């Protein structure tokens with residue numbers, strides 16, 4: 001049973017959860033994302049614990065993505081670790097406001113018998129995808145004038161790509177603050 005754990009086997013000492021996320025689930029989660037699925041993998045390293053009748057999952061979701069760089073469109077390899085703190089409750093909808101919602105904690109449902117990590121993982125994978133991936137921090141992007149890849153050629157156009165302009169402003173602001 002991949003990514004599904006019987007609640008009666010979870011103790012207060014905790015149950016280690018170290019599994020590769022099946023390619024099928026990764027593909028399903030990232031179906032709307034522009035990425036090279038053959039080179040996208042994910043792995044969960046976490047622990048399930050039972051404390052006073054509540055089930056907690058705490059750990060990391062390690063994600064390796066291959067997607068187009070947001071500046072130059074070449075392959076960007078993105079490796080990230082998303083922290084997971086999930087509280088599994090019997091019926092999330094029946095919960096009223098008396099339960100204080102903690103910050104940085106996500107809630108998920110279980111059926112009283114089995115903790116199924118798949119819906120949560122699908123959601124966390126989507127959330128982990130960066131909006132503006134970069135092939136490298138110093139990527140020069142494409143020239144807004146002629147479209148040449150500025151990492152490969154110097155076309156001598158001076159126009160700034162939009163991202164560079166905002167970054168320039170930011171660095172000016174920072175220097176004012178520090179100075």
Ligand SMILES: [Zn+2]
Nearest residue numbers: 069072135139
């Ligand atoms: Zn790039």
Ligand SMILES: [Zn+2]
Nearest residue numbers: 143146155157
């Ligand atoms: Zn150019």
